Structure formats: C-alpha cells, structure tokens
Amino acid sequence: MNPLAAEALAALPEDLATGGPPLAEVVQRGVPVGRLQRGWILGSLQARIALGYLLVRLRGMLLSGDEKLRLRDEANLQAAVRLLGTMSYLRGGMQKIGQALANYPTLVPDEFVEVLGALQFEAPPMHFSLLREMVRNELGGEPEQVFASFETQAFAAASLGQVHRARLKTGEEVAVKIQYPHIASTIRDDFRNLSLLLLPLRLTSDWASTREQLEDVREMLERETDYCAEAQATIQARSHLAGLPEVVVPRVYEELSTARVLTTEFLRGVHLAEFVRRNPAQELRDRHARQLLEGIFRLFDRHGFVWTDAHPGNVLFLDDGRLGLIDFGSCRILDEDEWRYERLMERAFRGDEEAYRAGLLLGTRTVDGSPGNPEQLRLAREYCEWLWEPLRHSGPFDLGSQDYFPRGMRLLEALFRSRFTRSLPVNTWINRTFLGVRALCYRLGARVDVGAINERELGTPPLV
Amino acid sequence: MRITAQAKAETLERLLEVAKRRLRRASDFATREIAREAGVAHGTLFNYFPTKEALARAVCERELGAAAESFTSARRANAGLEEELFALIMAGLRRLAPFRAALGDLFREGPAALVEPARQLIAEHRGETAAGSVALHIFGSLYLGLLSFWSADASPKQEETLAVLDRSLGMFVASLEDPS
Numbered sequence: 001m002n003p004l005a006a007e008a009l010a011a012l013p014e015d016l017a018t019g020g021p022p023l024a025e026v027v028q029r030g031v032p033v034g035r036l037q038r039g040w041i042l043g044s045l046q047a048r049i050a051l052g053y054l055l056v057r058l059r060g061m062l063l064s065g066d067e068k069l070r071l072r073d074e075a076n077l078q079a080a081v082r083l084l085g086t087m088s089y090l091r092g093g094m095q096k097i098g099q100a101l102a103n104y105p106t107l108v109p110d111e112f113v114e115v116l117g118a119l120q121f122e123a124p125p126m127h128f129s130l131l132r133e134m135v136r137n138e139l140g141g142e143p144e145q146v147f148a149s150f151e152t153q154a155f156a157a158a159s160l161g162q163v164h165r166a167r168l169k170t171g172e173e174v175a176v177k178i179q180y181p182h183i184a185s186t187i188r189d190d191f192r193n194l195s196l197l198l199l200p201l202r203l204t205s206d207w208a209s210t211r212e213q214l215e216d217v218r219e220m221l222e223r224e225t226d227y228c229a230e231a232q233a234t235i236q237a238r239s240h241l242a243g244l245p246e247v248v249v250p251r252v253y254e255e256l257s258t259a260r261v262l263t264t265e266f267l268r269g270v271h272l273a274e275f276v277r278r279n280p281a282q283e284l285r286d287r288h289a290r291q292l293l294e295g296i297f298r299l300f301d302r303h304g305f306v307w308t309d310a311h312p313g314n315v316l317f318l319d320d321g322r323l324g325l326i327d328f329g330s331c332r333i334l335d336e337d338e339w340r341y342e343r344l345m346e347r348a349f350r351g352d353e354e355a356y357r358a359g360l361l362l363g364t365r366t367v368d369g370s371p372g373n374p375e376q377l378r379l380a381r382e383y384c385e386w387l388w389e390p391l392r393h394s395g396p397f398d399l400g401s402q403d404y405f406p407r408g409m410r411l412l413e414a415l416f417r418s419r420f421t422r423s424l425p426v427n428t429w430i431n432r433t434f435l436g437v438r439a440l441c442y443r444l445g446a447r448v449d450v451g452a453i454n455e456r457e458l459g460t461p462p463l464v
Numbered sequence: 465m466r467i468t469a470q471a472k473a474e475t476l477e478r479l480l481e482v483a484k485r486r487l488r489r490a491s492d493f494a495t496r497e498i499a500r501e502a503g504v505a506h507g508t509l510f511n512y513f514p515t516k517e518a519l520a521r522a523v524c525e526r527e528l529g530a531a532a533e534s535f536t537s538a539r540r541a542n543a544g545l546e547e548e549l550f551a552l553i554m555a556g557l558r559r560l561a562p563f564r565a566a567l568g569d570l571f572r573e574g575p576a577a578l579v580e581p582a583r584q585l586i587a588e589h590r591g592e593t594a595a596g597s598v599a600l601h602i603f604g605s606l607y608l609g610l611l612s613f614w615s616a617d618a619s620p621k622q623e624e625t626l627a628v629l630d631r632s633l634g635m636f637v638a639s640l641e642d643p644s
C-alpha cells in the first residue's frame with residue numbers, strides 16, 4: 001500500500017478502520033436544536049468521526065486500481081462530502097478552512113469547495129457574561145475597569161468572534177475584536193483531520209505540490225487565529241501607508257491586544273454595499289478606487305506586503321472621504337524567492353520575453369528543465385495579460401466596464417476547470433489580492449489611471 | 465459540660481477556615497492536621513463532618529454561597545437566562561479557583577449553594593414549572609461535569625472550560641424552551 005494511504009488509515013479510530021458500526025447513522029444524525037443550529041459542538045470530535053467515515057470510503061478507492069471502481073468511490077465520496085456540509089455542528093472551524101481551501105480549487109474536489117465555500121459560519125454569539133470572562137482572562141480586568149465604556153452589544157460579527165465598540169480611559173473610540181474561546185485549537189484539530197482526508201485524494205499527481213499547498217493553508221490558518229500576529233501586521237501596514245494621507249489603517253492599541261483580543265482605533269464609515277446604495281457621484285467612486293489601488297500597490301510594490309483579505313468586509317468608506325483598510329490577519333510578506341519571481345514578472349511586464357517564459361515556468365512550478373504543460377502555460381499567460389491590461393492603458397481605465405472584469409473571471413474559471421495542480425503558493429495569495437481589489441473596483445464602477453499609480457509606486461525596484 | 469450552640473458554631477467556623485486554607489494543596493488537606501490547627505480533637509472533627517470529602521464540600525458550598533450573593537448584587541439588567549446562569553457559575557468558579565485541582569470528583573450532586581440560586585433564575589425567566597426537579601437535576605449534572613472538566617483543563621487560562629460551559633448552557637437552556 002502507498003505509505004500515504006497507510007498513514008491515512010492509521011489515523012482512523014480503530015472501529016472505523018475495521019469497518020465497525022454503521023457510521024452512516026452517526027453522520028446522518030439529526031441537527032441539534034435552537035441556538036446551536038448556527039454554532040457547532042465540540043467540532044473536532046465529530047469532525048474526526050465524519051472524516052473517519054470519509055476515509056473508510058476512500059480506502060476502497062486507494063486499494064483498487066480499477067478505474068471504474070475508483071470513479072464509483074469518488075462519487076460516494078462526493079455524496080459524503082455533501083452530507084458533511086449539512087452537519088451544522090462542523091461549521092465552525094470548517095468554514096475558515098473551507099474559505100482557505102477554496103483558494104485552491106485545484107487541490108480539492110469541486111464538491112468540497114462548493115460545500116465548504118457555501119458555509120456561512122457565524123461564531124455562536126457571545127453573551128456579555130462570556131465576554132466578560134474573555135476580557136478578564138485576556139486584559140486582566142472587568143470591561144468596565146479596563147475601558148471608560150464598553151458596549152454590551154456587538155456591532156459587527158467577526159469570523160471567529162465579534163466586535164464591540166468601546167471608549168478608552170484616554171477618550172479614544174475603539175473597536176474591540178474578541179475571539180470565541182478555544183476556537184483556535186478546534187481549527188487546528190479540524191485541519192489536521194481534513195488534511196488526512198485530502199492527501200490521499202491527490203495521490204495520483206503532484207503530491208509534493210499538494211503537500212506544499214496544504215502546508216501553506218495551515219500556516220495561514222495559524223496566523224488568522226492569532227490576533228497578536230494580526231496586530232503586528234496592522235502596525236506594519238499602517239507604517240507602510242503613512243505616506244498616503246487618504247488611506248487609513250487603524251491604529252492598534254497593543255497594551256489592550258492579545259492573541260484573542262484586538263483593540264484598534266474605531267473608523268467611522270460604511271461598507272461597499274451601503275456606499276454604492278447611496279448612489280455616490282462618479283468622482284467619489286473614482287477617488288475611493290484610486291485610494292484603494294494606491295494603498296495596495298504601495299504595500300505590494302514597495303514592501304512586498306500582500307493584503308490577501310481584499311474583500312468588501314475589510315474596506316470602509318469613511319465619512320471624511322478617506323478610505324479605511326482593516327483586517328490584516330492573513331497578510332503575507334514576500335520572501336526572497338518570491339521577490340525574485342516578482343522581479344521576473346516585472347521584466348515580463350516590460351516586454352522581456354525570456355523573463356516571461358522563465359516566470360511562467362516558475363509560477364506554474366514547472367521544474368527540472370521540463371517544457372511544462374503548453375495549455376497551462378497558455379492560460380497563465382493570458383491571465384497575466386488580462387491582469388496587466390489596465391496597467392498598460394494610458395489614462396483612466398474603466399474598471400467597471402462590462403467587458404473587463406467578467407472576462408478575467410471567465411479566464412480564471414477556465415484555469416480552474418483545467419485542474420492544473422501546480423502553482424507557486426504565493427500566486428494564490430497575490431491572485432486573491434489583485435482579484436479582490438479588481439472586484440471591488442468593478443462594483444464601484446470606477447475609472448482610474450492604474451498605469452500611473454503603478455509607475456509611481458514601483459519607484460526604483462522594478463516589481464509587478 | 466454541655467456545649468453551647470454558640471461554641472459549636474464557633475468550632476464549625478474554625479474548622480471551615482482552616483480547611484479552606486489547607487484545601488489549596490491536596491497534601492495539606494489532612495483531617496488530623498486540620499483538627500489540630502483548629503484546636504479540636506481529631507474525633508471531634510468527625511462529629512461535624514462524617515468524612516474528609518464532606519468537609520471539603522462544605523468549604524466549597526460556603527464559597528459558592530458567597531459567590532451567589534455577589535452574583536445577585538451585581539445582576540445586569542435585561543440579561544437573558546443563559547447569560548445569567550453563566551455569570552452565576554463563573555462567579556462560583558472564581559471563588560473555587562484556588563482549589564481547582566482538588567475538585568475533580570469531590571461532588572456527587574450539584575451543590576445546593578448554586579442549584580438554589582439557579583432554580584430561582586430559571587423560575588424568574590421561564591416560570592416555576594420550568595424550574596422543576598428534572599431541570600434542576602440536569603443542571604446539577606451539567607455543573608458536576610463542568611467542575612470535573614475544569615479541574616483537569618490544561619488549556620491556556622482554562623479557555624476550553626469557557627467554551628464547554630457556553631455550549632452546555634446553550635443546550636440546557638434550549639431544553640427548557642422545548643420540553644419535547
């Protein structure tokens with residue numbers, strides 16, 4: 001047996017590995033009542049059982065080389081995964097993991113992405129007694145002692161907790177994000193189980209690349225559950241953007257922040273949907289899109305700082321006309337290899353064909369002098385061209401046009417559908433950022449001189 | 465010589481005081497030592513508490529009684545039942561924290577000092593019928609389970625206990641709403 005399959009089977013609870021009790025029963029059990037419908041109960045235990053069940057299914061698939069059998073088992077697996085999605089008590093950590101994995105459509109079966117991506121997890125809302133315990137544990141005092149005032153109702157949900165408004169003793173208004181207790185280790189456990197499930201799935205091809213990507217997801221989840229890391233990233237981003245007066249990253253109050261609590265300056269503004277609903281003038285739309293692009297390009301081009309969370313929940317249109325960027329929980333900073341790759345792509349952007357070819361090979365993880373898969377390379381090139389189109393355009397580019405953004409989406413779909421499993425992990429995050437930003441600009445219907453911003457932000461070191 | 469009720473109460477008080485101090489370390493919690501320090505004969509201690517565990521439970525009941533009082537004096541207006549039960553239990557755990565490790569399986573049933581205030585809360589929020597013996601029995605078991613979990617909780621700041629308490633109270637309160 002393949003050592004990987006052996007590892008997966010060894011991880012099964014014993015009764016499952018030997019075909020034990022009718023697990024379908026466990027998996028199909030009714031959904032808990034009331035408030036818990038939205039939450040999840042001690043996720044990792046149930047997750048282990050459910051994933052164990054899936055692994056039993058997989059076993060047949062691994063042991064038989066017969067293609068027909070393999071397909072049948074794959075169908076079974078997909079049914080089981082759909083079932084998994086209906087189990088509300090798994091949603092907690094699973095949704096975070098699902099979101100992360102959804103960035104790797106090549107890594108996970110379609111059903112998985114669909115089910116996990118659709119899960120809308122709300123951490124079970126914390127009532128004030130629980131909140132009080134968290135504040136006591138984390139900040140060493142009652143909310144009423146630590147803050148001048150503290151609103152007992154959350155004003156926003158966070159993916160792993162909730163956000164409360166408060167006022168500091170020194171008078172500043174702040175947003176206090178508090179994480180649900182014990183969620184971090186639940187996610188760790190669930191991910192370990194999920195990895196065991198996924199590894200054998202892709203045994204056939206590119207196992208090294210799969211492993212690399214899973215490791216990347218794991219690291220990212222690790223970062224996202226640690227608010228200390230988020231505090232540091234936010235402080236960095238704030239200092240990187242200090243030179244752009246129209247872009248605000250909230251100040252972090254470190255003395256009131258821990259692994260589970262993040263206290264930041266409260267930004268007064270609205271999210272994209274509300275901003276657009278107010279039917280703002282074209283000029284204001286353009287201005288905010290320009291602010292967004294300036295911020296993102298400066299972070300990336302000058303500091304190798306990838307703001308991967310470029311989605312509408314994390315951009316605030318401030319009452320005073322500035323743009324607020326929040327949530328740096330899953331940021332990445334390019335390492336040396338990744339910088340080198342970006343330099344190659346920058347040269348490619350400037351018309352250096354040799355660099356282009358080398359960059360594409362690197363980006364698609366085509367190593368050892370292999371010529372690569374021509375179809376994948378063609379699609380990747382087309383995607384780059386699409387990405388660079390607004391940068392090459394002179395004067396304001398219409399990012400809201402019906403032609404531009406939807407075309408990119410179709411291209412990306414084709415890339416995903418082709419199921420090429422090889423990709424440099426950092427590409428995933430860069431794509432996420434630049435696609436997210438373009439999606440935002442599209443919804444803003446904005447016209448921006450992207451090329452000018454790019455040239456300005458690139459400065460001396462030529463980077464994409 | 466007949467022992468007056470007052471003398472009896474004073475002895476009880478002394479025993480409980482000494483026992484509370486010694487309950488912090490399992491190895492210190494020896495009846496012989498406790499009796500000596502409280503100034504009573506070893507045998508006399510057992511007139512007050514039939515077993516060592518009974519003494520430890522009495523210490524805890526008293527702490528929980530004090531916790532229930534402080535909870536009552538600081539109730540938040542408009543709080544829901546679940547939130548109130550949570551606060552009541554946490555007020556108790558805070559008082560018991562010095563003896564956490566010793567509590568694992570000390571109790572056989574829910575401590576009266578907590579079950580009674582819980583009964584009052586349930587009756588207040590959901591009516592007298594909801595606060596029946598079955599509900600209280602479940603609450604008591606839930607509490608014992610929590611106590612033994614907490615006692616062995618190795619997670620940082622015992623945050624896992626918070627999660628377990630939150631979820632089990634959620635389930636408990638939901639069961640009050642839907643008796644079927």
Ligand SMILES: Nc1ncnc2c1ncn2[C@@H]1O[C@H](COP(=O)(O)OP(=O)(O)OP(=O)(O)O)[C@@H](O)[C@H]1O
Pocket residue numbers: 156157158159160161163175177250264265266267268309313314326327329
């Ligand atoms: N400093 C702030 N000022 C104003 N609103 C804030 C602030 N911080 C957070 N919020 C509000 O809280 C919401 C959630 O915060 P945040 O995005 O940091 O949570 P998250 O759990 O990290 O989100 P994600 O789901 O993106 O991981 C935001 O969408 C925003 O509405």
